[in-house]
Amino acid sequence: MPKKGLLERLDTGVVIGDGGFVFALEKRGYVKAGPWTPEATVENPEAVRQLHRDFLRAGSDVMQTFTFYASDDKLENRGNKAQQKYTGAMINQRACEIAREVANEGDALVAGGISQTPTYLTGLGKEAVQKEFEKQLKVFVDNKVDFMITEYFEHVEEIVWSIESIQKMCPGMPICATMCIGPEGDMHGVSTGECAVRMAKAGADVIGINCHFDPDIVLAGLKLMKEALTKAGYKKHLMAQPLGFKTPDATKQGFIDLPEFPFGLEPRILTRWDCHKYARDAYELGVRFIGACCGFEPYHVRALSEELAKERGRLPAGSEKHGPWGDGLRQHTKPWVRARARREYWENLKPASGRPYAAGLSKPDEWGVTQGDDLLKQQAKLTSDEDLKKLWTRD
Numbered sequence: 020m021p022k023k024g025l026l027e028r029l030d031t032g033v034v035i036g037d038g039g040f041v042f043a044l045e046k047r048g049y050v051k052a053g054p055w056t057p058e059a060t061v062e063n064p065e066a067v068r069q070l071h072r073d074f075l076r077a078g079s080d081v082m083q084t085f086t087f088y089a090s091d092d093k094l095e096n097r098g099n100k101a102q103q104k105y106t107g108a109m110i111n112q113r114a115c116e117i118a119r120e121v122a123n124e125g126d127a128l129v130a131g132g133i134s135q136t137p138t139y140l141t142g143l144g145k146e147a148v149q150k151e152f153e154k155q156l157k158v159f160v161d162n163k164v165d166f167m168i169t170e171y172f173e174h175v176e177e178i179v180w181s182i183e184s185i186q187k188m189c190p191g192m193p194i195c196a197t198m199c200i201g202p203e204g205d206m207h208g209v210s211t212g213e214c215a216v217r218m219a220k221a222g223a224d225v226i227g228i229n230c231h232f233d234p235d236i237v238l239a240g241l242k243l244m245k246e247a248l249t250k251a252g253y254k255k256h257l258m259a260q261p262l263g264f265k266t267p268d269a270t271k272q273g274f275i276d277l278p279e280f281p282f283g284l285e286p287r288i289l290t291r292w293d294c295h296k297y298a299r300d301a302y303e304l305g306v307r308f309i310g311a312c313c314g315f316e317p318y319h320v321r322a323l324s325e326e327l328a329k330e331r332g333r334l335p336a337g338s339e340k341h342g343p344w345g346d347g348l349r350q351h352t353k354p355w356v357r358a359r360a361r362r363e364y365w366e367n368l369k370p371a372s373g374r375p376y377a378a379g380l381s382k383p384d385e386w387g388v389t390q391g392d393d394l395l396k397q398q399a400k401l402t403s404d405e406d407l408k409k410l411w412t413r414d
Contacts, residue, residue, distance in 0.1 A: 025128055025166045025193045026224060028080065029256045029307045033327050036260055036310015037074040038320050040085050042281070044070065052281050054099040057085045060113040061105050067114070071121035073317040078324025078335030081310070082122040083130045083168060084114040084159070090151045092138045097402055108158050115162035130195070131159030133181060134171040137397035140390050148177060149184045156188035166193035170229045170260070173199055173206045174390055175214040182221040195258055195308065196223035199231040202240045203271045206389035211240050212247025219253040227258030230312040231273025233289070234297035237261035238304055245305060257306040261297070263289050263314025268380035274313075276383035286372045288314060292365045294322035302327060386413070 028034050041057070044050040049059040049066045060067050067085050075082065088094075089110050095102035101110075111131075118129045133155050139148045159167065167185050172178035178196055185194050196218045204210040209217075218226050226244060228237045237259050248255055264287040266274050274280050279287070289297075294315075301309045309323055317337065324335040325343065341347065344362035351357050359365070388394050 022126060022128065022165075025081075025130075025195075026256070028128075029225065032307070032332075033302065033330050034080045034308045034310075035078050035320065035324050035327070035331075036081050036258075036308060037071070037079040037083055038077075038311040038315035038317060039263060039313040040067075040070060040083075041087055042313040043316060044085075045281075054088070054093070054097070054101070056088045056094055056099060056101050056110075057114065058094075058101045058105055058110055060085055060110050060117060064113060064117055068117050068121060070317075071118060072124070074320055075121055075125050075127055076335060076337045077317040077321040078331075078337065079310075079320055080127055081130050082118040082127050083132050084111065084118045084164065086111045086114045086132045086155065087134055087171070089114070090133070090136050090138075090155060092136055092151055092397060095399055097398060097400070107155060111155055111158040112162070115158060115164065118164075119162065128165040129162075130166050130168045131156070131162075131164040132168045132170060133185075134169070135173060135177055137395075139174070139177045139180075140395040141397040142391055145180055149180055152181050152184040153188055156184060160189055164192075166195065168195040168197070169223075170195075170197045171199045172197075175205050175209050175217050176207070178214075179217055179221045182218065182223050186222050193224045194222060195225040195227070196221075197227045197229040197258055197260060199229055199273060200240060201228075201232045201236045201269075201271065201273065202243055206271070210247075211243040212250075215244035215247050215255075216251045216253065219248055219251070219255050223255070225256040225258045225308055227260070227306070227308065229258075229260035229310075230262060231266075231275070232261060232269055233264060233266040234259070234261040234293070234300070236266060236269070238297075238300055238306075241301075241306060242304060256308060257304070258308035258310070259301050259306050260310040260312045262312055263316065263319055265289065265293075268383065270383045270385055272383070272385070276385055277381050278384065279381060284314065286374065286377070289319060290365075290368070290370060291318055291322040292368070294319045295326040298323040298326035302330065 041055045045052050049063045089107050091107040122129045136151045169181040228240050321337045328334045345360050348360040
């Protein structure tokens with residue numbers, strides 16, 4: 020039997036996305052923090068394959084190709100050598116092969132993925148930006164991915180250009196479009212609701228928010244999107260792919276502004292029980308593509324799948340070794356741990372950080388730098404010590 024397509028699944032039920040790849044693979048030693056580019060598909064394909072498998076086992080219905088930041092301009096930006104060794108097409112080709120191999124081990128779909136470009140941030144214009152998109156999209160067309168996700172855009176202008184490119188290169192293919200914004204809107208001051216309307220008008224089938232913020236903030240932004248879409252007369256599926264970190268103190272730029280980004284975020288990691296709440300809250304808001312982004316590990320995705328098991332009609336394979344709400348702890352040797360084998364305990368837990376005198380919140384940097392600023396312009400050479408010193412004096 021052929022697999023049901025994305026829109027058919029969304030029309031009749033819930034689709035669980037996968038989790039974060041760049042952060043997970045950086046921690047495992049396969050991605051460099053800074054460029055965050057996905058040459059691991061060529062250099063360490065087994066690491067990418069195994070992470071796909073872990074998400075599939077956790078209940079993911081989608082294997083998104085590990086092609087985040089795989090545009091040629093990003094692969095050669097600021098001293099990145101990936102473009103000299105490989106090409107974006109080579110990286111994306113391997114990503115498609117790996118994702119399809121694992122998707123075929125279950126009932127998962129393959130989503131191609133594109134994201135924002137240094138070309139846009141440099142201000143080189145629509146034609147140059149769409150050229151970068153279309154080079155990537157050719158690979159996804161050749162590999163017959165099931166649908167496209169265009170994600171992680173700070174400016175609605177650029178994501179609209181990406182939607183146009185997908186329609187040109189992939190006619191008839193379902194398009195999911197998500198921006199990395201919160202309730203305050205995009206970095207050029209376009210409201211969150213207006214961003215949703217512009218994505219819908221451009222032709223996106225599924226609209227939402229990914230990355231930069233935690234589930235609570237993402238869902239607050241999605242509520243604004245839903246209201247604006249309804250008012251404008253658009254009926255679109257909604258999609259959420261938040262961070263796996265708590266970010267109540269993040270401002271417009273999201274977690275990138277937090278001083279802990281990217282190497283000190285561990286005290287902010289969501290518990291699996293936070294993920295149960297996120298899944299339920301998203302479902303009640305009307306979101307049907309419920310996924311995740313940076314910081315979400317397979318056990319977080321398993322929690323999404325378990326919370327919505329009734330709605331989906333099944334538990335994931337990864338639940339074989341996981342009793343609901345800590346039920347497996349009834350087998351523990353220590354009686355006080357056995358006493359924790361209940362939902363009430365875990366739902367009401369207030370986890371401690373274990374760090375004496377640590378602040379509960381941070382002060383975001385808030386430099387206010389966005390598209391059009393010289394500091395964001397693409398350059399081939401590595402940032403020099405002298406350039407860094409100039410940044411330190413501004414910090």
